[in-house]
Amino acid sequence: MNKETAVKVNGLHKIYPSGVHAVEGLSFNIDKGEIYALIGPNGAGKTTTLRIIATLIKPSNGKVNIFGVDVLDNPNEVRKMISYLPEEAGAYRNLKGIEYLKFMAGFYSRGSRSPEDIAGEAAEISGLGERLLDKIKTYSKGMKRRLQIARTLAPHPMLAILDEPTSGLDVMASMEIRDTIKKYREKYGITILLSSHNMLEVEYLSDRVGIIFKGKLLAEGAPSDILERTGAHNLEEAFRFLIREVGA
Amino acid sequence: MMIWPLVKKEILDLLRDPRIILGMIILPLVMFGVLGEVMSYGTQQAIYVAQPTNMRIAVIDEDHTNASEDLISYLKSITRETVILRNIPNDPGSFAEDNGYTGVVVIPPGFDYNLSKGLPGRVIVYTYMEEVSIAEASRVTSLVGLVSGYGGIVKSKFASHVNVSTDFLNSPVWVTGIVSMGGKHYSSAQVNALTGLLFSIVFAPLIVVGYASQIAATTMGVEKEEHTLEVLLSLPLNRQSIVVAKLSGSIVISILATLGLSGGLYLYIDSVGGLSGAGGMPLDLMRNVLTPYSLATITIALIIGVILATSLSMLLGIFGKDVRSSQSMAGIIWTLVFVVGYGLAMIQFSTLSNSMKYVIAATPLAAPVLALKLSMTGINEYVWISILFHIVETVLVLYALSKVISSEILITGLGLWDRVKRVRKIRSRRVR
Structure with a gap:
């Protein structure tokens, strides 16, 4: 049985006004309910790709479809299906944590789920307890990140785009977040596209991985397939091998 | 939306x-409220010091004539206190400041002579400023104005002498400004x-x-x-x-x-x-x-x-x-x-x-x-x-x-x- 395609990226190019060619002919597909990780060094084009999929910037060339909807033709429809967590995501410092979650929930409430339901679930994911009644400006970096993860996952989006989801979190918090991400995929069938520098995290979370370098896809497949193909013991070694192979 | x-x-x-x-x-x-109150207080101070009934004046009469005595009587009638001094102090302004006078008024010789000849009678007013403020500036202006006020009395005497009204002498042509707006x-x-x-x-x-x-x-x-x-x-x-x-x-x-x-x-x-x-x-x-x-x-x-x-x-x-x-x-x-x-x-x-x-x-x-x-x-x-x-x-x-x-x-x-x-x-x- 053919799986439904959640994300279809075809021949994607992005040239910034500065002239930087950030993405050069990138193509990949993500199935519905899949966790797909983009890995690559700094400046490889991961964040640019995620921003295009999240409708923040426009592709210079190529096509991106989210559940059959083109990001260029109908960005408003795409935004209804996605929830995006940028690498450096801030929250309004003068709002209380719970106010922020309610504010965000208001945009995703549909059908039987009220903003209060979504905000309540987000409060649970965040694990911030009573601290949600404090203003966000009093939060640590880790607390802010947990708040962001919570507001991204709680609406049960069709596609969650997570740029470095555990960035700035300690080991325990990172593990909790990884478990939450997995749980949400299993429970609600959310498709997840993430980028990460943490190979351990990628190996643990992802069904498939796309390794990109200088805006091009070097390899793609399940982590075990990539390890087998490159003869590496872990994704870090595989990553190094592939980079050397292209002569970098 | x-x-x-x-x-x-x-x-x-x-x-x-x-x-x-x-x-x-x-x-x-707060800014405009305080500014208004400060301006109001400053102006009230200025009004207080400008009141003749709050003034204490020292006068030195070097003319010793009926006219100079008439001027002194006028000053006595409108100020809180007018004191006669015999000699001009070295620094009349500082003298006034040190002794609590609003100012020192000197009537030089020739005051009466000038008036009788139809010339302006000269009077010198010495005063001081403790600081630059509305109240201090107002005191200086008021003191000079107070002494100049004697000119009104001279004017009315002259008016009765030549049989014209004082208003005529003050302003031979009266202008009433009426502005129409909206x-x-x-x-x-x-x-x-x-x-x-x-x-x-x-x-x-x-x-x-x-x-x-x-x-x-x-x-x-x-x-x-x-x-x-x-x-x-x-x-x-x-x-x-x-x-x-x-x-x-x-x-x-x-x-x-x-x-x-x-x-x-x-x-x-x-x-x-x-x-x-x-x-x-x-x-x-x-x-x-x-x-x-x-x-x-x-x-x-x-x-x-x-x-x-x-x-x-x-x-x-x-x-x-x-x-x-x-x-x-x-x-x-x-x-x-x-x-x-x-x-x-x-x-x-x-x-x-x-x-x-x-x-x-x-x-x-x-x-x-x-x-x-x-x-x-x-x-x-x-x-x-x-x-x-x-x-x-x-x-x-x-x-x-x-x-x-x-x-x-x-x-x-x-x-x-x-x-x-x-x-x-x-x-x-x-x-x-």
Whole structure:
């Protein structure tokens, strides 16, 4: 049985006004309910790709479809299906944590789920307890990140785009977040596209991985397939091998 | 469009910022209130020291004539105390200060002789200033005025001698200034008081417009600096909703600032106006001059001015990378605000050619100042033309704003400097 395609990226190019060619002919597909990780060094084009999929910037060339909807033709429809967590995501410092979650929930409430339901679930994911009644400006970096993860996952989006989801979190918090991400995929069938520098995290979370370098896809497949193909013991070694192979 | 949650967030976020509460609401209220009270206190002090019944004077009579004694009697009759000294102290001013006198009056020899010959009688008044203040300056002026007042007595004696009235000697031609404004009549003194007042409050709407532009310009800068913009732009809402919500938030805060400023100005005018001697309290005069129609026009002009300023500032502020650069973009609006304010305060609008009047009416942010300026003489069609121009300009700016916010410029920037560098690089390669 053919799986439904959640994300279809075809021949994607992005040239910034500065002239930087950030993405050069990138193509990949993500199935519905899949966790797909983009890995690559700094400046490889991961964040640019995620921003295009999240409708923040426009592709210079190529096509991106989210559940059959083109990001260029109908960005408003795409935004209804996605929830995006940028690498450096801030929250309004003068709002209380719970106010922020309610504010965000208001945009995703549909059908039987009220903003209060979504905000309540987000409060649970965040694990911030009573601290949600404090203003966000009093939060640590880790607390802010947990708040962001919570507001991204709680609406049960069709596609969650997570740029470095555990960035700035300690080991325990990172593990909790990884478990939450997995749980949400299993429970609600959310498709997840993430980028990460943490190979351990990628190996643990992802069904498939796309390794990109200088805006091009070097390899793609399940982590075990990539390890087998490159003869590496872990994704870090595989990553190094592939980079050397292209002569970098 | 899901605007209300966004508007609520904007207002909540802005209102919880202590800098905004302090700078836009509390500060103007306290500043103008305190300024009014201080001016009122200073003026009351000036009035107190200027009262002849509070003055203590030392007099040295070197003329020893009937006229000099007559002058001394006059001084004794109106001051609290007039003391006769025999010799002039070395430094009469310091002597007065050290001995608690308001001043030392010296009547030199020849005073009576001059008067009898129809020449001005000379009197020297020595006084001092402890510091530069309204009260001290007032004491100096009042003392000189007090002694000069004796001239009135001399005048009336002369008038009876030549059989004419003192009023004739004071002013052979009487001029009564009656000014017609907006179908009502005022004395020239009232008009002067009102003009002074209007010139001082003409900047109040400009301050409000300036504040509004400052908030609007930085609203996107704050989103960029605090990394909230990417999340906001990825939310399932129309980008135009973001513009509308941000403008609404800025306008609500500006209205609060207007209330703060108006309250402060009211206190100021009330404190200072209570001391006005220019034919009535300025507030009463204002109430008399400003009809409900002109007040409504001023309010409409101010609201449209604020909306135009906030839209324009937001458009400029979008290109800032952070709060600081957005603020510097808003500086352009501040400059415009003050150029328009000063310019319109200085020029005489009614004498301009029609084409020039249209140019001024079309100048962004001119409408509120024009409405206030022309409110004294009756709102004319140019105020409404200006308001219409402002509406058209606002629509154009909002259209540009919606285009920019729907583009990726917010994230990528214009990259103008990078483009220049690229062109330079290509040129240098060609030269090689």
